[in-house]
Amino acid sequence: DAEITQSPRHKITETGRQVTLACHQTWNHNNMFWYRQDLGHGLRLIHYSYGVQDTNKGEVSDGYSVSRSNTEDLPLTLESAASSQTSVYFCASSESRDRTQYFGPGTRLLVL
């Protein structure tokens, strides 16, 4: 069965460190997204990609970057982790014909 996986599932890091969260999908979807989920804010879009070599900023992109070198993967990098980036991060993908989002299991990140 097609799926979307994220790793690690839990991460503790220190302020100032670079952190990369992995996202891998086997749906063969063109569109991939990164969200953060915080209490009281719901889901907020960080970055998204419509295909290989395409990346775009979302509403809360400061301090984050992504790269898309193939269809399956969209890693999210926190350049210099800050305590404000403590959150749960969800990766999602969708195909162009059907805008339904398929979500990964999430990564819980704690920045100390």
Next chain:
Amino acid sequence: AQSVSQHNHHVILSEAASLELGCNYSYGGTVNLFWYVQYPGQHLQLLLKYFSGDPLVKGIKGFEAEFIKSKFSFNLRKPSVQWSDTAEYFCAVNEGGSYIPTFGRGTSLIVHP
């Protein structure tokens, strides 16, 4: 910019009670509408969606939603909730031909057995 409002942030019900969760959006053009559910400790998954046609949409687990264009609403309903419906519910709207959804802030539903 598009906004999506979910008016009920926390809802507590007893089993067998009826449920209605509100969702309103601000975009005046063509929209695609979604309800996603997040069970405790799990990822979000699709509950139901509306693209066109019959404005009354039926989803999984007995849920349904009605698109009322004149009210910019897409409310979620279930006639009789179960303890297993305890979850967080998110409304999402794609405006026009956009692939990017705008999510509401979510409604936390607790169902007491």
